[in-house]
Amino acid sequence: MLVEIRSRIFKEKIIKFHQGLNVVLGDNQGANSIGKSTLLMILDFIFGGNTYISHNKDFINKFGDHDFEATFKFKETAFYFIRSTKDPNIVFESNQNFEKLVPIKLDNYREFLKESYNLESGQIKFRSAVSTFSRVWGKNNYDVRRPLHNHHSEKNIETVIKLIKLFNEYDKIAEQDKELSKLDESKKILNKAGKLDLIPKISKRKYEKNLKEINFLKEKIEKLSKNAYSPFINLSEIVSDELVQLKVQKKKLLEEQDYYRSRLHRTSKKRELSASIDFENLLEFFPKINMKKLESIEDFHNGINSILSKELRNARKEIKEKLKLLSDEIIEINQKMEAILSQTEESTLFMDQVIEYSSELKNLQSENDHYNNFQEIRTSIVAKTTLLNEIKEKIVTRLTDDINVQLTEINNFIYENKRTAPEIELNYSNYDYKFFENTGTGKAYTNLIIFDLAILRLTALPFIIHDSVLFKNIEKEVVERLIYFYNSMSKQVFIAIDFINIYNQKTQDIIKINTVIHLTQHNLLTQIDWRNRDK
Template sequence: MLVEMRSPVFKEQGVERPPIIFKEGLNVILGKEDGENSIGKSSAMLAIDFVFGGNTYIESDGVKHIGNHTIFFAFRFDGVDFYFARNTSDSDKIYVCTSEYDLTGDVWTKEKYSNWLKEKYSLDFPGFSFRVTLSSFVRIYGKENTDERKPLRGIPGQGMQDSISMLVALFDRYKDVEIYNQRLVEEKKKLATYREARKYHFVSDLVGGKTKYEENLEEIRCLELQLAALTEESEKGHTEEEVKKSKAKAMLSAHKLQLETEIQSNQRKLKLLEMSLEYGLYPTEADMSGLQEYFPGVNIRKLYEVERYHKKLAAILDDQFVIERDSVQEEIDSIQSQISQINSQIFELGYVGNVSKEFLDKHSQIKGNIDALRQQNFAFLTLTELQEAKKRADDLLKRSIESILVEIQTELNEKMKSYNDSLFDDSRKAPNLRFREYNSYVFETPDDTGTGSNYKGMVIYDLAVLNCTALPAIAHDSLILKNISDKAINGIMRIYAKSTKQIFIAFDKQAAYPQETQDILLKNRVLQLSDNNCELYGQSWNKEGDEQNEDELQ
């Protein structure tokens, strides 16, 4: 748990404030009884969020007016204290400190720090984000998660489905749907891969969907009739098997001819290489004498010098000719082996009879068209099956999530009803969470849509989640609590006070509430703020404010 927080900029009467000491359960940042604003209640709350890894404090009015600064803080887990520092100018780094807050030189990334907190709070659940989840229940002015009509939306822009997924992970139920989620991911990959293959024509690309598929079936039937008629009328006595054998022999013969042409080409190469090796590529003594006879003035000495170089070069070339000759010979041997295999295949096909080339060409054309259409239809059926498999996986995932949501909904509603009943002497309708689908919900207090009732519902919802899950802490700014009726606040304070998990609240105008509430606030006060240099930073830069922005960031 968080045990302390301090900063050189936290001052009172010009002197640095002592560390703010936190405890288990309720921790109250108390303002003035007259509700004086701009004294730093929200800034202190945001500083707490900052030490948990939040970033909203960086944009607060306090940082704008005071400038960048460091906040030092400590957590305690299993009786061991861990000390850290974080600066607003380089907030992605968390500095590990000694117990005197001297830097040890060990620097963590914010991600590593968040994962460390996740582990220490025993929140290592599948699909769980420590920072997003905790931030969702730290409701402070400026974080944009204080909309009382949408309490499940924890961060700006978060949709219903993401809010629900976060809740599923927090209840450690994500593992129950992970197998369905993995199956959906796999089916999506298969579909995407197949579509890419069609895009690059690695498989047949059918355009037109089911209509084209049915048209292809009709055309295949027509072509099959043509093929049957061709076989019957053009070549009597030739069975389909004989036609297949004839086509196979024709293809084998064509391949054999191609291989024989390759052998002839390689044999010519081989002959040239052997001639080069036998006769060489450099002139003889007789060649030199003949050259002098025709050109008496030629410099024979110079030619011999050049020729010595050529002889050295020729020796190197001879080695290369040998390598190339052996390579060509290996290729000839390989081709001859292929020709032998083709001859064996032709022999195995046996005598087929005299099937005309015209017949074979026509037969091949029709058969090719049939095969192409069948490939198109196979592509369509494959795509359809992949789409249906993805839909089945998606439906299974949705149904599994919806089943889990029913259990979560029941547990939270029972806890919220219990809390709501404890607030009043008479029976009042409790806030109610209803999941309509895997990605949609309704949160309301039936027949009571007033502002005070909605804020009360949000606070009760947070308390229910806090006590039904492993969520380690929640925080409520004074702007939330001041909108709730005095009687409900008194009951909420009793619930706060009984918590063993940390709850951080900002509160003011305490004298306006019943004595029981005042006593709880004073007993759990960890920081007292007021005006006249007793603000969080020891100064105030905005003495004016309105009721709507009473807790404006400082």
């Protein structure tokens, strides 16, 4: 728990805290700007928050950058830290003399607090757990209708998920959600592979057509197995994946070989060079023709023919080399096939038929296998989504029941069974905090406080912070009962309150005993009055 904080800006250099209720007490005039809310905001800063930096700029402008030195005690061991407004993203580990020793990142400091306060869920971060329930003026998280919201822009589903994590119930959802994400990713990959033709993608109609063709091919292969040659040939070897693959490769090589042979044939045709034209005969009909121009054109054509002939020779050379490589590859594949089959001349036709049918059969089976795989993933996604929704429904139903039981119990204590308790309605993506009968401001803020107390009781939430603004419109008898309830808590509760002379003596005694600092117009939080620019 938090034991004390120190700062050079404080009038009282050290502010000590204890287990249970901790009161920042104002005066009976309800004086404003004496430091009550500021101290609570500093507590939020000590607990890893950042609102102090943005909301309390007047403090930083008045006092310059300043440090806060904090002492925590967990399992009888003291831990010392220093956090500064100068670089709030760094927290210093220190000793009891508050000498800055080891700088650590703010996230690591928050992780230390999470572990030390035994927040069990690995799914939730420390600030996500505590920030909503640190209701201090300036944080804008005291909307009485939206008790799970840390800020107005937060989505309802985010707040519900955060609550589930705080109850340490999210691991079951996360596990199923992870598996569902994997299935979704597999579906996307298969879809993309199908669009790029990396794997066959067929329709249900083609799948059923393939089934008929597969059965037909199996019948053909079965008939071949009764052939006279079949006793001497191992059909399982013939239809092996390796042999089918060799057959497919050979087919592609033969097609490529035919293509290059055709190109070689075209490039081998003799180009008919244009015969020299007897330009002298043209003079008889065209005495003014430009003979030099005609001769230069003829020279150009002869040059082009010479270049093309050279290119064709090079092309023929490359094609012949390619054909040689293809021929070698075909010979190599034939040797591999012969090694597998040890085929004789008489069985060649038989084996070719078996391989041809088997190759076609495997292609069809591959298409159907990919179809089945895709359908299985789709079915699994539907099943997993249904299961995930059922898990979510069970969790939110259980949480709803548990919270509402606590709300009723606390409400009945506060109002002595005279008022209807608020209720929360939860589903995975939304929630509604419902009031009944009295919808006045005082009852609304009481309901907000009751909600926080219920969550503090039910979860590993380590503390709550309630500013004096929450108590302003609440009936004095209700505040008295709230103070009794706060005082019964073993976890730390930090509140700011004033006007205590209006409460009964027992309430005043509880407040005074638990007061950690008493602030008035003449006893401010800080040494310097930040409200007066001249001081």
